[in-house]
Amino acid sequence: MNRRLFTFVGGDAGNWRVVSTNTVIGDPLPEVQKLQIVAGSDFPTEPPGWLLRGITSNERYVIREEKNQLLDKQQGLGRPEASFAALIPIRKTASWWALTQDERRTILEEHSQHIKIGLHYLPAIARRLHHCRDLSENEPFDFITWFEFAPAHEAEFNQLVDKLRTSEEWKYVDREIDFRLVLDGC
Amino acid sequence: MNRRLFTFVGGDAGNWRVVSTNTVIGDPLPEVQKLQIVAGSDFPTEPPGWLLRGITSNERYVIREEKNQLLDKQQGLGRPEASFAALIPIRKTASWWALTQDERRTILEEHSQHIKIGLHYLPAIARRLHHCRDLSENEPFDFITWFEFAPAHEAEFNQLVDKLRTSEEWKYVDREIDFRLVLDGC
Numbered sequence: 001m002n003r004r005l006f007t008f009v010g011g012d013a014g015n016w017r018v019v020s021t022n023t024v025i026g027d028p029l030p031e032v033q034k035l036q037i038v039a040g041s042d043f044p045t046e047p048p049g050w051l052l053r054g055i056t057s058n059e060r061y062v063i064r065e066e067k068n069q070l071l072d073k074q075q076g077l078g079r080p081e082a083s084f085a086a087l088i089p090i091r092k093t094a095s096w097w098a099l100t101q102d103e104r105r106t107i108l109e110e111h112s113q114h115i116k117i118g119l120h121y122l123p124a125i126a127r128r129l130h131h132c133r134d135l136s137e138n139e140p141f142d143f144i145t146w147f148e149f150a151p152a153h154e155a156e157f158n159q160l161v162d163k164l165r166t167s168e169e170w171k172y173v174d175r176e177i178d179f180r181l182v183l184d185g186c
Numbered sequence: 187m188n189r190r191l192f193t194f195v196g197g198d199a200g201n202w203r204v205v206s207t208n209t210v211i212g213d214p215l216p217e218v219q220k221l222q223i224v225a226g227s228d229f230p231t232e233p234p235g236w237l238l239r240g241i242t243s244n245e246r247y248v249i250r251e252e253k254n255q256l257l258d259k260q261q262g263l264g265r266p267e268a269s270f271a272a273l274i275p276i277r278k279t280a281s282w283w284a285l286t287q288d289e290r291r292t293i294l295e296e297h298s299q300h301i302k303i304g305l306h307y308l309p310a311i312a313r314r315l316h317h318c319r320d321l322s323e324n325e326p327f328d329f330i331t332w333f334e335f336a337p338a339h340e341a342e343f344n345q346l347v348d349k350l351r352t353s354e355e356w357k358y359v360d361r362e363i364d365f366r367l368v369l370d371g372c
Contacts, residue, residue, distance in 0.1 A: 005323045040323070057320050060246070063288040101291075102249040134241050134320040137191045137226070 003039040004056045006130055008087060008144060010035055011048035016085055016181040024165065026091065026175030035087065035181055037146070052089055054130025054144040061105050066115050073122035082126060082148035083186035086157065087179040089132075089141035096172035097133075112167035121160045124153040141175065189225040190242045192316055194273060194330060196221055197234035202271055202367040210351065212277065212361030221273065221367055223332070238275055240316020240330040247291050252301050259308035268312060268334035269372035272343065273365040275318075275327035282358035283319075298353035307346045310339040327361065 010018070010029065014036030021031055032049035041053055062070065096104070108114045118127070126148045132139040149157050161178065164170060196204070196215065200222030207217055218235035227239055248256065282290070294300045304313070312334045319328040335343050347364065350356060 003323065055320050055323070058283045058285075060287060062286050064286045067286045097244045099244075100248050100250045100253045101246060101287075105287075131320055134243050134317055136321075137189065137241070 005039070005041050006054055006056075006128075006146075007038045007041055007043050008035060008052045008054070008146075009038060009043055009047050010050045010052075010179075013048075015184045017184055018179055019182050020178075020180045022178040022180075024176040024178055025173060026177075029177055035179070052132070052141065052144055053135060053139070054132045054141075055135060056128065057131045061108050062115055066119070069119055070115075070122070073119065075123040075126050077126050077128060077146070077148050079126065079148065079150075081150040083183040084149050084151050084154055084157075085181040085183070086147040086161075087144065087181065088147070088161070089144045089175075089177055090173050091141045091143075091175035092172045093174050107172070108169050112164070112169035114164065114167065114169055117160060117163050121153075121156055125149045125157055125160060191225070191227050192240055192242075192314075192330075192332075193224045193227055193229050194221060194238045194240070194332075195224060195229055195233050196236045196238075196365075199234075201370045203370055204365055205368050206364075206366045208364040208366075210362040210364055211359060212363075215363055221365070238318070238327065238330055239321060239325075240318045240327075241321060242314065243317045247294050248301055252305070255305055256301075256308070259305065261309040261312050263312050263314060263332070263334050265312065265334065265336075267336040269369040270335050270337050270340055270343075271367040271369070272333040272347075273330065273367065274333070274347070275330045275361075275363055276359050277327045277329075277361035278358045279360050293358070294355050298350070298355035300350065300353065300355055303346060303349050307339075307342055311335045311343055311346060 010032035012033050014034040016035040016037070018032055018035060021028075023029075029050045043051060059067065099107070109116070118125075128146045130144040130146070131142070132144060133142040147157065196218035198219050200220040202221040202223070204218055204221060207214075209215075215236045229237060245253065285293070295302070304311075314332045316330040316332070317328070318325040318330060333343065
């Protein structure tokens with residue numbers, strides 16, 4: 001089976017070491033030392049810190065031309081040089097979710113250039129987007145994005161998130177935490 | 187809390203009586219006599235037949251103009267005269283889910299008039315759409331739609347589903363079951 005569901009377990013185990021935790025907006029999560037990423041949702045023991053689940057899904061906004069550019073430029077997770085990572089769970093407001101598809105697309109891309117900004121930082125920044133909102137009625141976040149990059153590209157990654165956070169789309173973000181991580185042994 | 191998650195329990199209990207079960211395409215489900223609809227996912231006992239879960243979510247295709255027409259014309263579930271119902275779970279192919287947003291929208295509306303056809307049968311036919319695909323990796327269907335209408339509008343409801351089933355969009359449906367139900371005591 002092609003796994004779609006991933007569990008991010010914050011605690012004292014895992015091969016990613018948490019080097020900073022920045023609560024950008026909304027409620028924080030308990031500080032943890034390590035992160036473990038598990039395929040599926042069957043995490044065997046009680047998490048010592050927190051546990052976030054997300055599922056990869058069909059794209060909601062990209063049009064064919066953008067998709068082809070993404071496919072052409074993007075690289076996968078797990079590159080040996082990509083020893084830096086960021087885990088950024090976000091939640092959007094009820095007013096965002098009440099918008100229609102065309103209104104959300106206009107804000108996300110025509111006004112905020114979310115897709116174009118992401119494209120600009122490919123292939124340096126690899127990412128996997130996980131959807132949470134429709135896993136249950138009570139998810140703490142709507143999306144979890146996992147990013148991987150080489151240490152040399154950290155400044156570019158910071159530019160990327162800065163651009164998004166000042167965009168019109170981000171006015172609809174009411175919870176966001178930015179965890180930065182380093183691969184164990186790096 | 188505004189409930190979004192619903193469980194449809196097919197068995198020998200519930201206030202909707204199953205009067206027909208038509209497997210349109212794909213694998214059937216066991217035949218059952220009754221249907222119970224439960225808010226949330228905590229169904230206390232082992233279901234005697236089957237159990238399908240779905241979650242209401244943001245709209246994926248309608249644009250503002252269509253949304254305004256829908257809001258203007260549609261009526262809610264639970265109308266006293268609406269003693270007939272249909273439960274139609276469907277699954278779409280992997281090729282559907284691999285399309286981009288603009289490609290899916292083109293097929294769904296510009297080629298298949300899914301939204302326009304639905305609008306035509308308002309307010310007679312009330313509906314609630316539930317998403318299943320992102321509840322887990324292993325859901326048996328992608329969507330569950332629940333329809334309610336008065337007995338006098340049954341022929342129109344049949345027209346509606348016939349139109350959709352002959353549309354280009356339905357070429358991407360690889361599992362569909364059409365349950366028809368009558369409210370107990372009617």
